[in-house]
Amino acid sequence: QVQLVQSGAEVKKPGASVKVSCKASGYTFTTYAIHWFRQAPGQSLEWMGWINVGNGDIKYSQKMQGRVTITTDTSATTAYMDLRSLISEDTAIYYCAKDRDVGLWRGGFWGQGTLVTVSS
Amino acid sequence: EIVLTQSPATLSVSPGERATLSCKASQSVITYVAWYQQKPGQAPRLLIHDASTRATGIPARFSGSGSGTDFTLTISSLQSEDFAVYYCQQSYEWPPFTFGPGTKVDIK
Numbered sequence: 053q054v055q056l057v058q059s060g061a062e063v064k065k066p067g068a069s070v071k072v073s074c075k076a077s078g079y080t081f082t083t084y085a086i087h088w089f090r091q092a093p094g095q096s097l098e099w100m101g102w103i104n105v106g107n108g109d110i111k112y113s114q115k116m117q118g119r120v121t122i123t124t125d126t127s128a129t130t131a132y133m134d135l136r137s138l139i140s141e142d143t144a145i146y147y148c149a150k151d152r153d154v155g156l157w158r159g160g161f162w163g164q165g166t167l168v169t170v171s172s
Numbered sequence: 173e174i175v176l177t178q179s180p181a182t183l184s185v186s187p188g189e190r191a192t193l194s195c196k197a198s199q200s201v202i203t204y205v206a207w208y209q210q211k212p213g214q215a216p217r218l219l220i221h222d223a224s225t226r227a228t229g230i231p232a233r234f235s236g237s238g239s240g241t242d243f244t245l246t247i248s249s250l251q252s253e254d255f256a257v258y259y260c261q262q263s264y265e266w267p268p269f270t271f272g273p274g275t276k277v278d279i280k
Contacts, residue, residue, distance in 0.1 A: 087269070096259060097216065099269040111267045147215060157263040159206035159218035159227060 054078040056148055056163035063169045064138050072166045074131040074148035081129040082106045084151045087160065088122060088133045090144040097147075103131065138170045174198055174262050176272035184280040191247040193275045195260035200240045204264035207236055207245045210274075211256045219258075220245065247277075255279055 059073040074086065088100040101112040103122045110122055121134040131148055145167050149160035175198040185191045195205065203223035208216035218227045220236035223243055233248040247254055260272045 089269075096273050097261070097271045099267065099271075102267070113268050152218075152221070157204075157206075157221075157269070158225075159208070159221035159261075162215045162218075165215050 054150070054161055056150060056161065058146075058148060058163040058166045061167040061169070063171065066139055066170060066172055068138050068170075069134060069136045070138060070168050071132055071134045072146050072148075072168070074133070074163050076129045076131070076150065079150075081124075082126055083154055085155075086122075086124070086131045087149050087151075087157075088120075088131075089147045089149065090142075091147070091165075092141070092144040095144075100133065100146075105131070135168075138168075140170050142168065143170045144168060173268060174201060174265050174270050176260055176262060176270055178258075178260060178272035178275050180275060181273070182276045182278060184278055185250050186280045187252060188249050189280075191250055191254075191277055193245040193247075193258055193277075195238075195243040195245070195272050197241045197243075197262055199265075201262040201264035203239050204262055205236070205238070205243050206261045206263065207234075208259045208261065209254075209256045210259065216259065250277070 055077045057075045062070050082105050085104050087102045091097050100116050101122045103110050119136050124131045145165040147165045149162040152158035177196050179194045205223045207220040210216045219234050224236045235246045237244050257274045257276045259274045
C-alpha cells in the first residue's frame, strides 16, 4: 500500500537549517508529484512547494522562495525539503504529500508530519 | 492568490444533528476543492475531492457540494468521532494551493 514516512522531530536554533525527508513506498515514485506543506501551531495549512519527480520541475511558494529547496533521490524513493535561516515562526509541523492520481492532486496522499521546533 | 474563507469559525452541534460548513473562494475554482478533517496531533484526513466526490473509506454521512465560488460540506448525523477541525482547499489556480482558516466542530 502507498506510504509516505517522514523523518523524526527536529529542534533547531534560529539561523540554522533543517532537512526533512519523506520516504515513499507502494507506488512508482517517479510517476507522482510531491508537495510540501506546513502547519504552525493552531494555524491552517500552508503550501510550500512542489516537485514533478519524473522531470524535476519545481515550483515554490513566493513566501518561501530563497529559503526552501525541494529535492528527490529517485534511487532511494525519497523526497527532501531543506529550509534555511530558520526563525521562530518556522516552528511547525511539516508534511509531504503526493498527488492522488497521475497529474491530479485530488486531495493528495499525506505523510504523517514532522515537527520542527525553532528555539534558542 | 485565491483566498478561501470558511464559516462559521466554530460550530457547536449535538451528536446526531446535521452540520453544514461553508467555504467561499475569492474567484471561481470550478470544482477543484477538497475538504479535510483534522484531529489534534494527526495529519489532515481527506474527506472530499473535486467538491463532491467522497474519498475511499469515507462514510456516506459526509457529503460535499458546490461549484464556482461557493462550497458546502455537510455531515448528516454527527458522530462522536466527527468532532474536529475541517479545512477546505483549492487546487484550481496554483501556485500556491490555498486553504481556508478552518471550522471547528465541537460538542454542544
